[in-house]
Amino acid sequence: MQAFLSVKEVTKKYANHLAINNLSLQVPKNSIYGLLGPNGAGKTSLIRIINQITAPDTGEVFFDEQALRPEHISRIGYLPEERGLYKKMKVGEQALYLAQLKGMSKTVARQKLQYWFEKFSIENWWNRKVEELSKGMQQKIQFIVTILHQPELLIFDEPFSGFDPINVNLLKSEILKLRDQGATIIFSTHNMASVEELCDNIALINNGNKILEGKMSEIRENHRTNTFECEIKNPVTNFETHIHSLPFSVKSFERKPNEQLSLTIAANESDSGNDLLRQLLPLGEITAFRELLPSMNEIFISHVSGSALNTLSHE
Amino acid sequence: MNKTLLILKREYLTRVKKTSFIVMTILGPLLMAALMIVPIVLATMDSVGKKSIAIIDETNWFLGKFEDTDNMTFQYIFVSVDSAQKAVLEGSYDILLYVPQPALNIPANAEIYSNRQVPMTTVSYIRNTMSREVETKKLLASGIDPAVIKSAKATINLVTFRLDETGESKKSYTAVNVVLGLVTSIMIYFFIFIFGSQVMRGVIEEKTSRIVEVIVSSVRPFQLMMGKITGIALVGLTQFSLWVVLTAGIYGAFMLIYNPGEMAQAQIGASTMMQQANPATEGLDQAAVSQVFEVIEAINFKVIIGSFLFYFLGGYLLYGALFAAIGSAVDNEADTQQFMLPVSLPLILGLVISNFIVNNPDGSLAFWLSIIPLTSPVVMMVRIPFGVPYGELILSMSLLIAGFIFTTWFAGKIYRTGILMYGKKVSYKEVWKWLKY
Missing domain, CATH: 3.40.190.10 (Periplasmic binding protein-like II)
Structure with a gap:
């Protein structure tokens, strides 16, 4: 797929701290791209370079196949992690001001704001001062202001922080809608569950280096650890001895109510699901059997801490 | 619309609409007019307090x-x-x-x-x-x-003349010049501090409310800084001109109510009230009053008001940029002190030394301090009523322009890094590093 934004060998140094080290990324057009990494990995530095808040020391960024220029600013929408509004200013006035700074005309901005305020049912906030609103309410306004000028590239840095679950769902559906309407979205967060839910592609960076990039489905497939889960109803009485004699290791088993037994199996590389099933059949009535793919959380932790994936949990 | 202009407009309008601005704008002229009118009124109210x-x-x-x-x-x-x-x-x-x-x-x-x-x-x-x-x-x-x-008692009315380059001689009135010089220089000092710290507080507000990153994703940090500085400069000019207009208005209205003949009498009354018991001055009252008018006519208001506006703006722009840099480097107002002192020291020094310069406005100390851009806005105003050669004035003004271009550039470098640094107590060493980013 065509890359809408590509970062080429970008390096950024702050005094004696290397924030980004020769980093390259390809953000495919019309997709949601998860930018992941621990605190201080260089995500914000990279996002600021894309927003032209700072310039890279070396390397280049291409926006829609053109070298990044100031004119591109009006085609980018950025919701920073550290965000706020002027507390003493009225909501509507402030939203108009921020929209005009993005290059919109006052009349167009007013029309679009009306549409979004109605959509989020916050029309009656227009003349209220920002300081009268709750944090979640302020975040809603910030979200609207970010997407108002219909940017082709949207960058959300921890967009869900400060929202209640209902509003998180509202936002998620809006973000997916924006992608379906053609926007390319960079999504930076520590919330791996929302990454799995939303992202098409991800990149994982640590200490300024990219350590992983690709389609999320492929990445999870590549990280499979041959771990399976099996549930058995009415197991045979001496199942424990059976388990020890199996040609693969059972990492854990758990007796559940109603004579249910739950097994977690670490299979050998060569074992297929069918092989395992055949071996398990004598143990009782099999009610569930599935492969456990690692969660993004586990992939994240394993790559960042460098430790192997030795425990898996239910998805 | 130009983005800097948008920022300027917001900075200007939010401040001008504030109640504190309106209150100050009205109170200032009232106080000024009261200072001029009250002595006259008191002098005319002779029956009271007999x-x-x-x-x-x-x-x-x-x-x-x-x-x-x-x-x-x-x-x-x-x-x-x-x-x-x-x-x-x-x-x-x-x-x-x-x-x-x-x-x-x-x-x-x-x-x-x-x-x-x-x-x-x-x-x-x-x-x-x-x-x-x-x-x-x-x-x-x-x-x-x-x-x-x-x-045998003698009173000498000493009139000093100043010879200028054109060979004309002008009467100069030292006492009036001293007052005029000191008052304008103190006003510039306060204006720079009042509006400079408004810039600083504005920057801190944007930083602590975290709106700054939203804005700098739309405009360059330098545009934001310049929009803010120029917006507040316009607030200052608005306030100053409103003060002048309102003061003149109140004074003028007062003059209409009290007719001018009574006024002159009242002024004599005011001065006799002070000197009543001193027979030596009794005969001079009339002369003193006419001399006051003569002095006022001799003052070159065009030069003084022109240079006041220039040095106010120049000094404000020079320090405003530095104040913006300070605001960007800290997280709250309490942390500003360590940076405020070195920045405000030249201004305070200029004001203190002005009191000595008044006695020797053409000395070398006066010359140098009125040329150096950090002190010139305050010190030059003291010298101007005494007359400053045009060459020196041009030198001082061009250096001030160069000075504020330099501080703006310098502050811009600190500002663009500082505004995005949160939760970090910043040292001079740290700020020095920002200059090199």
Whole structure:
């Protein structure tokens, strides 16, 4: 797929701290791209370079196949992690001001704001001062202001922080809608569950280096650890001895109510699901059997801490 | 619309709409006008506060020597001090003057009793009358006619002229120039601090409310900084011009109500109230008033107002950028102190030294401080009423322009890094590093 934004060998140094080290990324057009990494990995530095808040020391960024220029600013929408509004200013006035700074005309901005305020049912906030609103309410306004000028590239840095679950769902559906309407979205967060839910592609960076990039489905497939889960109803009485004699290791088993037994199996590389099933059949009535793919959380932790994936949990 | 202009507009409008701005804009001229009008009004209100003064003179030296004035009536009484004091308490007289029988035949002491605060003018009138009387008596005792002494007193009206390059000579009035120079320089000092710290607070507000990152994703940090600085400069100019217009308006309206003839009289009244008891100046009142008008005509208002505006703007832009840099480097106002001191030191120094420069406005200290951009806005204003050669003025002004271009560039570098640094206590070393990013 065509890359809408590509970062080429970008390096950024702050005094004696290397924030980004020769980093390259390809953000495919019309997709949601998860930018992941621990605190201080260089995500914000990279996002600021894309927003032209700072310039890279070396390397280049291409926006829609053109070298990044100031004119591109009006085609980018950025919701920073550290965000706020002027507390003493009225909501509507402030939203108009921020929209005009993005290059919109006052009349167009007013029309679009009306549409979004109605959509989020916050029309009656227009003349209220920002300081009268709750944090979640302020975040809603910030979200609207970010997407108002219909940017082709949207960058959300921890967009869900400060929202209640209902509003998180509202936002998620809006973000997916924006992608379906053609926007390319960079999504930076520590919330791996929302990454799995939303992202098409991800990149994982640590200490300024990219350590992983690709389609999320492929990445999870590549990280499979041959771990399976099996549930058995009415197991045979001496199942424990059976388990020890199996040609693969059972990492854990758990007796559940109603004579249910739950097994977690670490299979050998060569074992297929069918092989395992055949071996398990004598143990009782099999009610569930599935492969456990690692969660993004586990992939994240394993790559960042460098430790192997030795425990898996239910998805 | 240009984005810097948008920012400027917001900065300007939010400040001008604030209640504190409106209150200050109205209060300022009221205070200024009050300063000009109150003395005149007081001087014309002669009937108010007329004091009746009873005199017990055991020496009999001063019988008939106290003459009634607009504010005081004198009455000689011949009762005991005790009963006179009672009369004062009962309100028969306002003040009791008691001159006791002196030990050495010449009165040297007197006592004043009153149930209220005795006005300074009354006290000095009494003292002057008594000492004049004693002096006269002593002169007569030595065989000297007091009239001879009076006619021998001389008052020199010294007028200084200043020769300028065109060969013309102008009357110069040192006292007026001193006041004018100091007042304008103090005003510039305060304006720079008031509006400079507004810039600083604005930057801190944007930083602590975290709106700054939203804005710098739309505009360059330098545009944000310049929009803010120029917006607040316009607020300052608006306030200043409103002050001038309103002050002039209030003063003008007052002048219409009190007709000009009365005004001149009132002014004489005001000055005589101060000098009443000093016979040497009595005849000069009329001359003094006409001299005041002459002085006002001699002041080159065009040059003074022009350079005031220039040095206010130049000084504000120079320091405003530095204040913006300070605001960007800290997380809250309490942390600004370590950076405020070195930045405000030259300004404070300029103001303190101005008091000395006034005595020697053409000295080398005055010259250098009025050329160096960090002190020139404050110091040059002290020198301007005395006349500054155009060459020096141009040099000082161009250096100030160069100075604020430099500080703006310098501050811009600190600002663009500082505004995005949160939750970090910043040291000078750290700021030095930002300059090199």
